[in-house]
Amino acid sequence: MGEENGAARAEEEKLWRFVPPHEFSTPSAPAREAVRQGITRFLQRFRSDETPPSLEEAEDPHGAALEDAALHRRLPPFMLEERGARLAEALEAAGGRGMPVVIDPPHAGGREALRHLAAVRGYRIAEAPPRATLLGEPETILATIEALDAQPLVVPALERLFLRTPQSLEALRLLLDRLQERTAPTVLGCGSWAWRFLEEAIEIDVSFQARLVPGPLDAARLHRWFSMPALRCVERSGGVLVGDGPCGDEPPEYLRRLAASARGSAGTARALWGEALRLPPPEEEPEESAAGNEDAEKRPRPDLLVVPWQQLKLPAFPGKAARDDLMLLQLLLLHDGLEETVARAMLPFEPARIGTRLRSLARAGLVACEDGLWHVPPLAYPSVRHELSSTGFWVDGY
Amino acid sequence: MNGDESISARILRNLDSSALFDAAMVVAVSTLAIVVIEQVTPRLLGHAPRRTQHAVMPLLPLARLLIIVVAIASIVPIIIEPTIQNLIAFLGAAALAIGFALKDYFSSLFAGIVAMFERPYRRHDWIEIGDDYGQVRDLGFRAVQIVTPDDTVVTIPHGRIWENNVRNANDGAGTLLCVADFYLDPRHDAGRARRALRDVAMTSPYLDLARPVVVIVKERPWGTHYRLKAYPVDAEDQFLFTSDLTVRGKDELARLGCAPAAPPPAVATNEG
Numbered sequence: 189m190g191e192e193n194g195a196a197r198a199e200e201e202k203l204w205r206f207v208p209p210h211e212f213s214t215p216s217a218p219a220r221e222a223v224r225q226g227i228t229r230f231l232q233r234f235r236s237d238e239t240p241p242s243l244e245e246a247e248d249p250h251g252a253a254l255e256d257a258a259l260h261r262r263l264p265p266f267m268l269e270e271r272g273a274r275l276a277e278a279l280e281a282a283g284g285r286g287m288p289v290v291i292d293p294p295h296a297g298g299r300e301a302l303r304h305l306a307a308v309r310g311y312r313i314a315e316a317p318p319r320a321t322l323l324g325e326p327e328t329i330l331a332t333i334e335a336l337d338a339q340p341l342v343v344p345a346l347e348r349l350f351l352r353t354p355q356s357l358e359a360l361r362l363l364l365d366r367l368q369e370r371t372a373p374t375v376l377g378c379g380s381w382a383w384r385f386l387e388e389a390i391e392i393d394v395s396f397q398a399r400l401v402p403g404p405l406d407a408a409r410l411h412r413w414f415s416m417p418a419l420r421c422v423e424r425s426g427g428v429l430v431g432d433g434p435c436g437d438e439p440p441e442y443l444r445r446l447a448a449s450a451r452g453s454a455g456t457a458r459a460l461w462g463e464a465l466r467l468p469p470p471e472e473e474p475e476e477s478a479a480g481n482e483d484a485e486k487r488p489r490p491d492l493l494v495v496p497w498q499q500l501k502l503p504a505f506p507g508k509a510a511r512d513d514l515m516l517l518q519l520l521l522l523h524d525g526l527e528e529t530v531a532r533a534m535l536p537f538e539p540a541r542i543g544t545r546l547r548s549l550a551r552a553g554l555v556a557c558e559d560g561l562w563h564v565p566p567l568a569y570p571s572v573r574h575e576l577s578s579t580g581f582w583v584d585g586y
Numbered sequence: 587m588n589g590d591e592s593i594s595a596r597i598l599r600n601l602d603s604s605a606l607f608d609a610a611m612v613v614a615v616s617t618l619a620i621v622v623i624e625q626v627t628p629r630l631l632g633h634a635p636r637r638t639q640h641a642v643m644p645l646l647p648l649a650r651l652l653i654i655v656v657a658i659a660s661i662v663p664i665i666i667e668p669t670i671q672n673l674i675a676f677l678g679a680a681a682l683a684i685g686f687a688l689k690d691y692f693s694s695l696f697a698g699i700v701a702m703f704e705r706p707y708r709r710h711d712w713i714e715i716g717d718d719y720g721q722v723r724d725l726g727f728r729a730v731q732i733v734t735p736d737d738t739v740v741t742i743p744h745g746r747i748w749e750n751n752v753r754n755a756n757d758g759a760g761t762l763l764c765v766a767d768f769y770l771d772p773r774h775d776a777g778r779a780r781r782a783l784r785d786v787a788m789t790s791p792y793l794d795l796a797r798p799v800v801v802i803v804k805e806r807p808w809g810t811h812y813r814l815k816a817y818p819v820d821a822e823d824q825f826l827f828t829s830d831l832t833v834r835g836k837d838e839l840a841r842l843g844c845a846p847a848a849p850p851p852a853v854a855t856n857e858g
Contacts, residue, residue: 354785354838388795389788511820515791535791536830580760580819582795 203412204271205403206278206298209291212586215406217448218441224498252467254492262492263462264413271297271402272304278400279305279375285398287368292345293380293586294521295455295566296402299344302377306342311373314341316348319523319530323351326359333366340373347382347524352534361390368395380584381521401586404452407443413454414443414461445497449570451586459566464500466493503553503568509575512537513545517564517572518581520555525563609664616657620650628709643709647702647725690745694728697744701730705758706747712755712762712821715742721822735825755824761794761817764824766831768812771845776803776810779844786835787816792827794819809847 217225254262275298279288292298306313314332321328329349333341343349350360367374376396378386386392393399405413446464450457515535520526528546532539546562549555554572556565564572577583623646631639666672684692707713707730711722718740720732729743756762770779780801787799797817804811814835818827 352789352791354782354789354834355841357785357789358782385795389785511823519791536826536833580794582819 202274202403203405203409204267204274204301206275206290206301206400207403208282209399209401209585212401212404212452214451214586215404215444215447218444221445221448221497254462254465254467258467259462259465262465263458266297266300268300268304271301272308275301275305275400276308282398282400287370287374287376287396288398288400289376289378289383289396291378291380291383291399291401291586293401293451293453293584294524294564294569295459296380296453296586297455298402299377301402302342302344302375305375306344309340311340311342311375312336314343314349316345319348319351319527322349322356323353323530323533326350326353326356327362329359329363330366333363337370338372341370342375342377343367344377345524346376346378346386347522350382351530352385352519352522357389360386364390364392364395379522379524380586381518382523384582384584385522402454404586405447405450405454405457406452407440407447410443410447410457410461411440442494442497451570451573453566453569456566456569460500460502460570463502463567464495464497466495468493502571503565504571505554505575506552509579510545511579512541513549514576514579514581516542516545517549517554518576520562520564521572521576521584525558525561527560528562531562605664609661612657612660612664616653619653623649623653639710646709647698647727651699651702651727690743691728693748694743694745697747698725698727698729701725701744701747706752707754708758710821711758712824714753714755715746716750718742756821760821761797761819762821762824763815763817764828764831766814766828766835768814768832768835768839769847770810770812770839771847772805772810774810774842774844778842779810779812779839782838782842783812783814783835786838787814787831790816790827790830790834792818792820792823792830806847 253259275290282288290298290302303313305311314336317328317332349363350356367376378392380401383392446457446460450460512535516531519531519534526534528543531546532542535542546555546557550557550562554564554568555562556568557563573583627646628643631642634642662668662676666676701707702725707722707725709722709725712720713722713730713732718732718734720734720738720740722730723733723739724731729741732740732742734740768783780803783801784799787793787801788795793799794817799814799816802813802815804813814831816827816831818824
């Protein structure tokens with residue numbers, strides 16, 4: 189009994205976990221922070237300016253942001269090997285209940301863990317075809333799967349194998365039937381937004397019972413992750429967490445806020461943390477008294493500063509969000525990004541308007557374009573999800 | 587003459603400048619409170635989540651009624667001597683005036699009070715009274731103002747609720763049921779067409795995913811009638827949503843090779 193409890197506790201304390209959906213609980217924010225966020229968002233609705241504020245133009249009084257290379261060194265490692273190992277353990281434990289599915293909230297890292305697992309085990313990966321192909325010939329995906337029939341397979345991102353169109357849904361039903369008929373080991377990955385949609389559209393949850401979600405990173409886990417070698421400076425110079433006291437064994441309140449804002453998603457939390465890190469201002473010439481200088485010498489100079497949570501500038505909607513924008517953002521989340529041409533074909537708006545709205549949202553930092561694919565970046569995700577939820581749009585379950 | 591003077595003297599107080607000032611102050615404060623409620627509160631709530639709007643907006647007419655009742659109750663004792671006889675005389679005179687001259691007006695006022703408690707319609711509801719369909723823009727004491735889909739404001743006295751049925755499409759909720767009709771030649775795969783129409787609704791960006799999507803099929807003498815029923819995220823998108831369902835539904839049915847029905851004119855006219 190004692191051993192069982194110990195094993196359960198050890199499992200719970202692991203940094204990376206994959207848990208059944210019913211065990212997923214979003215980290216909660218301190219009550220004071222929840223009230224502050226509510227008031228801030230309420231006041232934001234009264235901002236009447238039509239043009240979204242550009243994040244690039246905003247002045248930052250908290251010191252210089254880190255350059256990409258320096259930031260990369262300071263951010264915690266992705267730890268794909270450990271995540272892949274935890275996923276393998278979870279899949280073993282979930283065995284016997286049919287084909288396993290990893291439901292992946294945005295930027296939570298489930299897809300990367302699946303790819304790592306496939307690489308380690310030598311499974312083939314079902315790569316997504318170009319989205320434009322799915323518009324005209326959605327059944328293309330069937331040929332991809334059938335070609336790999338006898339081999340172990342990982343489908344890392346189901347949301348990239350279909351579009352929200354009737355023809356594509358029809359092809360997706362056939363694809364899922366084919367997948368379930370496979371005798372070779374197969375692991376399915378699906379974005380949490382696509383999963384939520386498919387639950388209603390084709391009742392996918394009835395067919396796939398063995399479901400796992402990347403375990404949410406709470407403040408304690410973030411504390412451990414952020415304190416890894418790449419960011420040891422946090423431990424060394426207690427004053428790094430501005431306004432929150434020195435780092436001890438207990439996670440600072442700052443990380444509780446961060447965990448809640450990121451909804452436990454590793455990628456979102458990491459991006460928020462990276463956004464908050466600043467280089468300390470250059471040391472000033474000593475002009476103070478001798479006693480003051482002694483104090484200053486005793487106090488270690490922090491390698492990095494962290495912007496106070498309340499002053500962290502994150503992408504936000506300028507006033508009340510337009511419904512067209514929200515539909516566009518929801519579509520991007522559903523498919524984990526889309527090309528502009530595909531979005532134009534899928535939304536019932538004036539095609540030219542899609543491009544205008546995308547560029548306007550990009551100026552506010554709410555979307556970003558990489559290799560022609562528009563997506564909601566991790567920094568913007570908390571704000572976008574909240575706006576969709578508060579205006580009555582459906583959102584994912586995580 | 588002296589008798590009349592003595593009666594009015596018995597009922598009315600001596601209205602000196604102080605009493606008139608008090609009455610004016612009550613009117614001013616009440617008016618200000620009503621302006622705040624009618625103008626400022628909807629603007630504030632306009633930025634609030636729709637759930638909050640639907641919870642608070644229906645209370646505004648009630649608050650306005652309360653202010654007016656309190657104002658009248660404050661002014662009457664300032665103007666008349668508040669004895670039983672005086673009150674009976676005052677109310678009797680008021681009842682006579684209402685009965686003869688302002689019957690319809692007061693009927694609508696009372697209907698307005700009933701509407702506040704029964705809530706057959708609230709602000710932002712989509713309602714149909716008689717031949718008029720539209721979204722409730724304002725709830726007054728005497729009448730309700732709706733804006734039709736053609737952007738025409740129609741003022742309907744509350745008194746209409748005594749004689750007419752009130753159809754409320756969303757009844758305080760943020761959404762309402764939309765229906766798109768399709769008429770097909772009967773020679774087609776009905777199961778496939780039905781599933782395709784459900785997928786059409788499921789893939790509409792206007793759809794409220796949490797509510798059911800239903801496709802009802804009915805065989806008619808001239809063909810097959812499909813009714814695709816679904817809810818948009820926002821009731822204000824109902825016409826865009828229905829249009830989206832219709833346009834994409836037609837495309838999808840054409841892709842499946844379903845031919846449209848061609849009902850004989852006589853049958854089409856009788857179809858409800």
